Amino acid sequence: xxxxxxxxxxxxxxxxxxxxxxxxxxxxxxxxxxxxxxxxxxxxxxxxxxxxxxxxxxxxxxxxxxxxxxxxxxxxxxxxxxxxxxxxxxxxxxxxxxxxxxxxxxxxxxxxxxxxxxxxxxxxxxxxxxxxxxxxxxxxxxxxxxxxxxxxxxxxxxxxxxxxxxxxxxxxxxxxxxxxxxxxxxxxxxxxxxxxxxxxxxxxxxxxxxxxxxxxxxxxxxxxxxxxxxxxxxxxxxxxxxxxxxxxxxxxxxxxxxxxxxxxxxxxxxxxxxxxxxxxxxxxxxxxxxxxxxxxxxxxxxxxxxxxxxxxxxxxxxxxxxxxxxxxxxxxxxxxxxxxxxx
Amino acid sequence: xxxxxxxxxxxxxxxxxxxxxxxxxxxxxxxxxxxxxxxxxxxxxxxxxxxxxxxxxxxxxxxxxxxxxxxxxxxxxxxxxxxxxxxxxxxxxxxxxxxxxxxxxxxxxxxxxxxxxxxxxxxxxxxxxxxxxxxxxxxxxxxxxxxxxxxxxxxxxxxxxxxxxxxxxxxxxxxxxxxxxxxxxxxxxxxxxxxxxxxxxxxxxxxxxxxxxxxxxxxxxxxxxxxxxxxxxxxxxxxxxxxxxxxxxxxxxxxxxxxxxxxxxxxxxxxxxxxx
Numbered sequence: 001x002x003x004x005x006x007x008x009x010x011x012x013x014x015x016x017x018x019x020x021x022x023x024x025x026x027x028x029x030x031x032x033x034x035x036x037x038x039x040x041x042x043x044x045x046x047x048x049x050x051x052x053x054x055x056x057x058x059x060x061x062x063x064x065x066x067x068x069x070x071x072x073x074x075x076x077x078x079x080x081x082x083x084x085x086x087x088x089x090x091x092x093x094x095x096x097x098x099x100x101x102x103x104x105x106x107x108x109x110x111x112x113x114x115x116x117x118x119x120x121x122x123x124x125x126x127x128x129x130x131x132x133x134x135x136x137x138x139x140x141x142x143x144x145x146x147x148x149x150x151x152x153x154x155x156x157x158x159x160x161x162x163x164x165x166x167x168x169x170x171x172x173x174x175x176x177x178x179x180x181x182x183x184x185x186x187x188x189x190x191x192x193x194x195x196x197x198x199x200x201x202x203x204x205x206x207x208x209x210x211x212x213x214x215x216x217x218x219x220x221x222x223x224x225x226x227x228x229x230x231x232x233x234x235x236x237x238x239x240x241x242x243x244x245x246x247x248x249x250x251x252x253x254x255x256x257x258x259x260x261x262x263x264x265x266x267x268x269x270x271x272x273x274x275x276x277x278x279x280x281x282x283x284x285x286x287x288x289x290x291x292x293x294x295x296x297x298x299x300x301x302x303x304x305x306x307x308x309x310x311x312x313x314x315x316x317x318x319x320x321x322x323x324x325x326x327x328x329x330x331x332x333x334x335x336x337x338x339x340x341x342x343x
Numbered sequence: 344x345x346x347x348x349x350x351x352x353x354x355x356x357x358x359x360x361x362x363x364x365x366x367x368x369x370x371x372x373x374x375x376x377x378x379x380x381x382x383x384x385x386x387x388x389x390x391x392x393x394x395x396x397x398x399x400x401x402x403x404x405x406x407x408x409x410x411x412x413x414x415x416x417x418x419x420x421x422x423x424x425x426x427x428x429x430x431x432x433x434x435x436x437x438x439x440x441x442x443x444x445x446x447x448x449x450x451x452x453x454x455x456x457x458x459x460x461x462x463x464x465x466x467x468x469x470x471x472x473x474x475x476x477x478x479x480x481x482x483x484x485x486x487x488x489x490x491x492x493x494x495x496x497x498x499x500x501x502x503x504x505x506x507x508x509x510x511x512x513x514x515x516x517x518x519x520x521x522x523x524x525x526x527x528x529x530x531x532x533x534x535x536x537x538x539x540x541x542x543x544x545x546x547x548x549x550x551x552x553x554x555x556x557x558x559x560x561x562x563x564x565x566x567x568x569x570x571x572x573x574x575x576x577x578x579x580x581x582x583x584x585x586x587x588x589x590x591x592x593x594x595x596x597x598x599x600x601x602x603x604x605x606x607x608x609x610x611x612x613x614x615x616x617x618x619x
Contacts, residue, residue, distance in 0.1 A: 184539040317421070
């Protein structure tokens with residue numbers, strides 16, 4: 001932490017690092033605090049002090065109104081931000097472990113652009129309802145990932161998977177371009193939703209399946225922490241240590257696609273969280289996936305909750321697209337962390 | 344002229360407003376530029392407590408809190424203004440946001456958005472009814488009909504190309520777009536056969552050989568005025584550029600299809616009229 005002091009001592013003593021569990025607890029506490037702050041602010045002013053009164057006066061029309069705003073608009077949105085952020089971040093961490101490359105992110109295997117392609121295609125071909133568009137996005141995610149995986153795993157090693165992913169992404173992007181060209185003015189406006197991401201679609205019925213789905217699959221990802229740690233040593237080393245790499249790769253790709261696919265389908269493509277959050281967590285914590293994965297999960301939730309809070313507050317009564325905020329806040333923050341570590 | 348009469352109307356409404364206070368919702372949020380225009384045209388502008396980002400006419404809209412673009416507005420932004428009524432284009436969204444607003448007990452009136460005279464009348468009728476100003480709405484529609492009917496529909500034999508050029512890329516407006524509908528109403532021929540707004544290459548523009556080019560103020564300004572617009576590659580070799588035939592119209596007037604329709608038709612007709 002205080003780098004200057006530790007540098008002056010000649011064989012540098014081990015820098016103090018907070019224990020992983022401490023970080024985890026701190027992140028959780030921070031998440032709860034942030035969620036409360038976010039819930040307490042918005043275009044409708046509901047002072048924290050009135051919160052108890054809201055539930056003690058069930059008949060008062062003002063209290064009913066506040067209660068409805070909280071329960072129907074704000075809370076689902078905050079929970080949505082938590083779920084989406086957690087899912088994106090942990091998939092990013094798993095991808096970085098699989099590819100042994102800090103630049104990996106869930107989008108690398110085609111999940112994001114495949115999903116966007118599904119959604120954009122559905123919109124341009126005439127779908128209006130989310131009931132059609134969301135499944136189309138999910139299907140797009142899975143098909144793109146499946147194609148990248150099948151074509152990329154003909155030869156051993158992840159390099160091929162990586163290249164296949166790049167190619168699939170390029171194809172998806174160009175087909176999106178074709179659809180965008182074909183789109184009417186009206187459709188074009190709707191397309192921006194999928195390109196910049198949005199949390200405006202939050203509702204309890206949707207969260208009722210999305211939250212358990214994402215958290216359950218994330219737990220399955222965390223179960224593989226030993227194999228991911230072994231991968232840090234190298235693919236061959238991991239194999240010699242007795243991990244079935246092919247099956248592991250299979251599992252991670254499928255899990256990441258199953259987590260990120262639905263997220264793209266309901267929230268569009270939100271950039272940056274999957275790429276940067278694992279980094280941020282690795283900086284103080286190191287690369288032990290046993291702790292990296294759960295911490296990334298919470299940190300991702302934290303980051304997107306924060307971004308959503310900013311997005312809702314900064315231009316009230318309007319709001320910014322969430323994808324813009326994540327990149328705008330996350331980019332400089334990462335740069336700052338990186339330069340601080342070097343210094 | 345229309346502008347002046349509108350201002351007069353708005354002015355009169357200021358004095359009449361105590362009488363109007365009696366009926367109808369007094370806190371209104373409008374989502375969609377043309378709908379906001381209608382509210383003002385009906386003299387109910389002072390009831391607006393918020394509008395979307397596309398509401399830029401009349402100038403009084405500058406002072407309204409903006410809740411974002413109507414296709415992606417913020418629920419809390421709208422609710423926070425405590426409206427008694429939300430007037431929304433049927434293109435407003437996202438759908439979840441519309442549902443949430445209704446769930447919170449705020450009445451939402453959806454209005455048709457297509458660029459046609461019938462839809463415009465329905466828009467005016469719908470807004471007027473929702474505001475409790477049905478009578479004023481009827482008068483507005485009658486006046487609109489009379490003015491549109493007055494505008495002669497002698498077919499102009501001119502071949503017109505509707506262009507916009509934001510960030511240097513030409514876009515042509517085809518069937519189904521608002522400028523195309525205006526062109527049909529004045530009886531001129533749109534020579535671009537595509538649907539909606541489509542990018543147009545310099546070569547394709549040259550091949551179309553338009554007699555007159557119609558564009559928006561912002562597009563013309565982007566290339567340094569009407570002359571600069573016509574000097575662009577592709578356009579420079581058209582008959583329109585040779586004869587300096589370009590009609591530059593205010594963006595909302597050309598694209599909005601609101602209560603200023605007669606004014607839009609008049610400007611367009613004047614611009615297309617054969618030169619002596």
